Amino acid sequence: MRDLTRRRTEIVRAAGREAQRLRDKAPYHDLGAGYFAKRDPERAMRRMVKEANNLGLTVRFDPIQAA
Numbered sequence: 001m002r003d004l005t006r007r008r009t010e011i012v013r014a015a016g017r018e019a020q021r022l023r024d025k026a027p028y029h030d031l032g033a034g035y036f037a038k039r040d041p042e043r044a045m046r047r048m049v050k051e052a053n054n055l056g057l058t059v060r061f062d063p064i065q066a067a
Helices: 002-024 035-039 041-054
Strands: none
Touching (some): 035 041
16 A cells, blocks of 8 residues: 555655646657666666566676676
8 A cells, every 4th residue: 555655645746746737838858768777776777677588588797897
């Protein structure tokens, strides 16, 4: 129940921010395709692994060695 309340609060706040943006006639600013991957790379990697596993694939990520 607590998670549902938290999510509902997030949605209401986001709607309020959007309403404020529209009221101020601020232009829309696209965050870009890689926004969430840059914001939380570990989560993005988990999501990619999960998607690959759902397709029946096994993936492995190796860190790139610094030059």
